[in-house]
Every structure is written in C-alpha cells, then in structure tokens.
Amino acid sequence: MKPEPPPLSESAGCHRDRATGADRPPQGLLGASAAFERLVADIRLLARTDAPALIDGETGSGKELAARAIHYLGQRGSRPFVPVNCGAIPEALFESELFGHIRGAFTDARTPRTGLVSHAEGGTLFLDEIDTLPPKGQVVLLRFLQDRRYRVLGQSQETVSDARILAASNRCLEDEAAAGRFRSDLLYRLNILRLRVPPLRDRGDDVPLLCRHFARIYANRYDLPCPEFPPQALARLQARAWPGNVRELESAVHRMVLQGVTEQSEVYGPDSAADTSAGPGPASFRDAKAEAIASFERRYLCNVMAHTGGNVSAAARLAQTDRRALGRLLKKHGVDCDRYRNG
Numbered sequence: 001m002k003p004e005p006p007p008l009s010e011s012a013g014c015h016r017d018r019a020t021g022a023d024r025p026p027q028g029l030l031g032a033s034a035a036f037e038r039l040v041a042d043i044r045l046l047a048r049t050d051a052p053a054l055i056d057g058e059t060g061s062g063k064e065l066a067a068r069a070i071h072y073l074g075q076r077g078s079r080p081f082v083p084v085n086c087g088a089i090p091e092a093l094f095e096s097e098l099f100g101h102i103r104g105a106f107t108d109a110r111t112p113r114t115g116l117v118s119h120a121e122g123g124t125l126f127l128d129e130i131d132t133l134p135p136k137g138q139v140v141l142l143r144f145l146q147d148r149r150y151r152v153l154g155q156s157q158e159t160v161s162d163a164r165i166l167a168a169s170n171r172c173l174e175d176e177a178a179a180g181r182f183r184s185d186l187l188y189r190l191n192i193l194r195l196r197v198p199p200l201r202d203r204g205d206d207v208p209l210l211c212r213h214f215a216r217i218y219a220n221r222y223d224l225p226c227p228e229f230p231p232q233a234l235a236r237l238q239a240r241a242w243p244g245n246v247r248e249l250e251s252a253v254h255r256m257v258l259q260g261v262t263e264q265s266e267v268y269g270p271d272s273a274a275d276t277s278a279g280p281g282p283a284s285f286r287d288a289k290a291e292a293i294a295s296f297e298r299r300y301l302c303n304v305m306a307h308t309g310g311n312v313s314a315a316a317r318l319a320q321t322d323r324r325a326l327g328r329l330l331k332k333h334g335v336d337c338d339r340y341r342n343g
C-alpha cells in the first residue's frame, strides 16, 4: 500500500473562502446541517493536536473522510496519509504488513517489504475498522502504541516511529471490550481524543446538497443530463433512515441518474429499522421500534412540509394536530421549513 499525495488545495492548509473570509468545510466533506457544522468544528479541533484519536460512527457515515480532513488540515498535511483496513489483513501477516520485513525474515519473505508504519512516517496511519482486528493483531498494535518503537521483521535494531495514529470503528469499542472481543488496554491507548460522526438520518439537511453533488458526478461519468430533484422526491430522501448512510445515498443517486428521478421514485432499496444488512446485527426490539417510529415521523413531517410549502400552520391543520406540538416535532427532527418554501 502506497501513501497518497495530499490533495493540492489542502496541502497549503488554507480553508478560508477568499471572498467571504469564512471557514470552508474541509475538501471533500459536504454538508449543511447543524450536526455537520459541529462535526467540522470538532475536526478542526482534532487537526490542531497530534494525539491519537478514535473516530466512531455507522458504516458509510464518512469516518475515513473525517480522518483525511484531520490529517490534511493539520501540521502533517504535506506528509503521507496511509489508510489500513485492519479487517482485510490476515492475522498472520499483520505484523509484517505494519512493520515490514527483510528478505528471508520468514519462509515466504523472498523480497524485502517496507511496512505501513514506515510509509506513514511524519504523516498519519489511519487504522480503519479497528474493531475487526484479531487478538494477535491487537497485541502487536498495543506494543507499538506503548512507546512507538518497532522492529522490521528479521532486523535486530528498533526504529522509533513519528506517525500520528487515527483509528475508526463501526462498533462501540467500549461494548466490544466489555464483551471481551477488544482489549481494553488497547482501547485506552487509542481513546485519547474522540470524534463521533453522526449518522445521515440525523443530518437530513445534508441530503439535498449530497444528492446534487453525487448527481453531478454520475451524470458526468455517464455523459447523461444531471437530474433535478423535485421537492417531493427530496422530502422522501430526507425522511429515510439510511442505514448505509452517505455511501447508500450515493448509490441511490447513482441509480437515479441512470433511471431518472420522479416524485414517486422508489429506486432507493430497503428502508427499515429492522434492516440489518449494513449493521453488525439486529438492534433490540425497543431500539428498532423507536427507530421505526422516528423514521415514520421524519417521513411524515417531510411529506406534510412538501405538501404545504413549508407552512407550519397549514401543516398542523392538515395533520390535525396542535401547531406548537408540530413545531416541537419539526425541531426534534431538524426539519428546516424554509427549505420547502420556494421549492
């Protein structure tokens, strides 16, 4: 695995809009919701330090993108960012992948190999899906994190690494540690700083921006016209639970570019709190029920807002509910009425 060159506009660490002087979100990260703004603020804080950090969030929510933003906004931004998918490396090879080996270090070591830690020198080593690291790999990593010293396999001298460690997990590592699947001493080493990437269902206001962004990309790719998103279709997309988060939305928009968007577009695939295809396992009945209710509420609110052009009083009349109660619900789900006013 080779380190990647930094994106040009990030390498200078400049993130101010020239016209307005305001901070722009880090390159590649798009969003407009309050939760997204908080995420960007947290990313900026983490970029100012050099300590290990643990990034958690559901699958496809943007953890790797957040890690890249932390790296490229920080002092290490001109140095390599090296992503490592912990779940993809066979347990027996983890140490040699991480630290490298010399020729003849073990039976199959016919050529020398530079380790990922060395590739990340001066930059960032991003340990993705750290929750999937098998026990032996956890021991290797713990030893390394204790003093940052490592030995290339087959060599006797030690090297001290200067790579920042960022790790990401889809699962709650505290739960994994409590269940005996993840070493708590390793968790303590990684959990110095913490970043939580919120799921897309809590960032409904990001959906229109992301839809247009992905639509432009796929329309360009296939040389097709860029689709418009009617308010009703956007409302439906905003109301979905998106268990696969931004990655799932990207695929949905990809399909819509190919198949066209209609107000009734139902090309989005499954949407159910009971759908566990993207998660580690079924949620408890109570959590699944709560999510199903929340999902229904979001869908209902977006539909009623689209129907009444964002008029809360008209929406309350249509829903046959109290205006203030409806206002509370809109606030709870972060539904922005203005979005529906001129659409």
Ligand SMILES: Nc1ncnc2c1ncn2[C@@H]1O[C@H](COP(=O)(O)OP(=O)(O)OP(=O)(O)O)[C@@H](O)[C@H]1O
Pocket: 028, 029, 030, 031, 057, 058, 059, 060, 061, 062, 063, 064, 065, 066, 128, 129, 168, 170, 246, 247, 250
């Ligand atoms: N805020 C965002 N703006 C634009 N694109 C995004 C955003 N968040 C995620 N994406 C895109 O969604 C996809 C998934 O993002 P990413 O790989 O960072 O998620 P992840 O949480 O690391 O996923 P996994 O848990 O599967 O490793 C990528 O194609 C990424 O570019």
